[in-house]
Amino acid sequence: xxxxxxxxxxxxxxxxxxxxxxxxxxxxxxxxxxxxxxxxxxxxxxxxxxxxxxxxxxxxxxxxxxxxxxxxxxxxxxxxxxxxxxxxxxxxxxxxxxxxxxxxxxxxxxxxxxxxxxxxxxxxxxxxxxxxxxxxxxxxx
Numbered sequence: 001x002x003x004x005x006x007x008x009x010x011x012x013x014x015x016x017x018x019x020x021x022x023x024x025x026x027x028x029x030x031x032x033x034x035x036x037x038x039x040x041x042x043x044x045x046x047x048x049x050x051x052x053x054x055x056x057x058x059x060x061x062x063x064x065x066x067x068x069x070x071x072x073x074x075x076x077x078x079x080x081x082x083x084x085x086x087x088x089x090x091x092x093x094x095x096x097x098x099x100x101x102x103x104x105x106x107x108x109x110x111x112x113x114x115x116x117x118x119x120x121x122x123x124x125x126x127x128x129x130x131x132x133x134x135x136x137x138x139x140x141x
Contacts, residue, residue, distance in 0.1 A: 035059060037132050041124055045139055050111055052141070053083075054120065056104040061127040063089070066098035068123035068134060071108060073116065081107040093131075112141040 041064060042057040054071065056064060066086045071078045083105040086098035112118075118139050125131040 052108040063099040064124040070121040072119040079109040
């Protein structure tokens with residue numbers, strides 16, 4: 001009987017700790033209000049003659065990794081001109097990185113026909129809270 005009581009007590013303790021941890025983590029993330037990726041990094045495009053630009057409007061306390069920005073047409077990666085200056089960032093996971101805050105404007109050095117599809121790949125984080133998985137979006141020119 002004493003072994004049964006000990007195991008029962010350990011089981012109850014484990015359940016209590018797991019439930020408490022769950023409540024603490026739910027409250028933490030509710031208070032932090034992590035935005036959906038498309039709200040944290042609003043994507044816009046402009047096309048004027050031979051100038052094709054992609055703009056990200058980045059929410060306060062969020063950032064995009066420069067190295068994560070890829071734009072593909074027919075599975076070919078396109079050359080990009082970053083019109084926004086990046087800032088150096090000491091990332092605890094990736095080491096020294098370059099990031100963009102507030103806004104990112106990229107010019108694509110390629111001409112498109114109407115109806116051409118582009119794949120846009122990017123990754124960003126909510127500062128000191130959460131990093132999103134790499135995101136892929138498709139836009140049609």
